[in-house]
Amino acid sequence: MTKETIGVVGVGLMGQGIAKNLLAANYPVTVIAHRNRGPVENLVALGAIEVSDLKDMAAECSIIHICAPGSPQVETIVGALLPALKPGSVIVDCSTSDPTSTVALAKSLEDVGCHMADAPLGGTPVQAENGELATMIGADAEVFARLRPVIASWASATVHIGPCGAGHKMKLLNNFVSLGYAALYAEALALSRKVGISVDQFDSVIRGSRMDCGFYQTFMGYAVEGNREAHKFTLTNALKDLRYLEAMADHVALANPIGNAVKNSFALASAAGGDGPEDYVPHLVDFVARQNGLD
Incomplete structure (x- = not known):
């Protein structure tokens, strides 16, 4: 079975810890340039690959995590990823987003043979650093089964709530x-x-x-x-x-x-x-x- 290649967009308070734990679990991790260079440089030193364009990340990764302030930012990010996504790719929105927007994005991704999952976070930056976050996931059963071992690298408590949007x-x-x-x-x-x-x-x-x-x-x-x-x-x-x-x-x-x-x-x-x-x-x-x- 081919190992998933993981992207992380938004390596801030929570995303940096998520990316660090993905690397510790030996997943290939790609991060994107950010105005706050500290977390990016730290992750690159640990083995992450840095890209400067979301299309490059989409072409490289099979599962992409997004940690953003809210739905407007997530919509912009998904819009930039969409043209270059490989069929079967999964976008995992770890933000706290508007469920209506999440479901609409899922439809756009489904139209090009890709998938959307919502995995909003429970916990603190310290818990993110230690791989001890909680997450409540909205995804189809098959997508959840695929994501579960990946998410287990950064979350100690995972609950599958239901279909896409239910997590949010x-x-x-x-x-x-x-x-x-x-x-x-x-x-x-x-x-x-x-x-x-x-x-x-x-x-x-x-x-x-x-x-x-x-x-x-x-x-x-x-x-x-x-x-x-x-x-x-x-x-x-x-x-x-x-x-x-x-x-x-x-x-x-x-x-x-x-x-x-x-x-x-x-x-x-x-x-x-x-x-x-x-x-x-x-x-x-x-x-x-x-x-x-x-x-």
Whole structure:
């Protein structure tokens, strides 16, 4: 059986770890030139091949991973790959994307004898580096069977949700829950301070109780410990995901007032200046505090 040749587009916080673990599993890996030269040069030093054009990657690779900010970027990347893809190639979108867009891209790829799969990521850059990400996959059964050993090199938990698009739907639900927690924590901390209960006192009650969870601990890594990089997921990406969730709810005519409230919490933070590349989800506490006259 011919070994798959793997491409990775977007070797940023998550993509670099994915590519590194693919190399460690002895897959031939191709990466594309990026304005941030550090990750590319690191991967080339480990054995990756660098190309400067997506068509060159398409001609070289049988499976191509995409780690991009969202659907507009994924659509542009797939459009550039499409003319040069080899028949049978698989595009794996590891981004958190709009499921409607994902399904449309799958149809375009099917028309030229190729395949689309969505494999959005759960975890942190540290977990990406260690090959310990989680992923929820939308793909036909045959495509999933082909991808499974490849994805096993960079993910320790893999769930096949259903056909193409199902992974992105599940990821939006997952992010709705986690970002809902973030909005709840930020507002609760502001209210606690307003009524004379310190952040440390609040944390001493919640931590270790039934209300505690892994997300709470990384979120509070900033509020309690001042670690600005406790959870490196930007407010901008959070707002994007919540807008995709809103569109998904609209598509099935679902009333989602809680989803809208969570989205608006992040939208207010973004409008107040929380739209930079180093404004992360735990920093929401600052924006909610300032909106309520707190330091």
